[in-house]
Amino acid sequence: MKKVSIQPGCISCGSCQFICPLVFEVTDHSRVLSGADLSMNAEKIKEAALKCPVKVIIYEE
Numbered sequence: 001m002k003k004v005s006i007q008p009g010c011i012s013c014g015s016c017q018f019i020c021p022l023v024f025e026v027t028d029h030s031r032v033l034s035g036a037d038l039s040m041n042a043e044k045i046k047e048a049a050l051k052c053p054v055k056v057i058i059y060e061e
């Protein structure tokens, strides 16, 4: 996995961090942790993107 980003519109529900805490950190909004191993966590990132209620997690494989 090459890239993960959060588009505007995150409602800070915490779901992505719960599913994949090694990649996502949710404070006032979700962000991708710098240095996160995207390839190692690819399946969890996809699951987080699928379950994001507002569909703002975008990834490039």
Ligand code: SF4
Binding pocket: 006, 009, 010, 011, 012, 013, 014, 015, 016, 017, 026, 029, 030, 048, 051, 052, 053, 054, 055, 056, 057
């Ligand atoms: S799952 Fe989506 S809405 Fe919820 S904190 Fe993560 S990016 Fe934001």
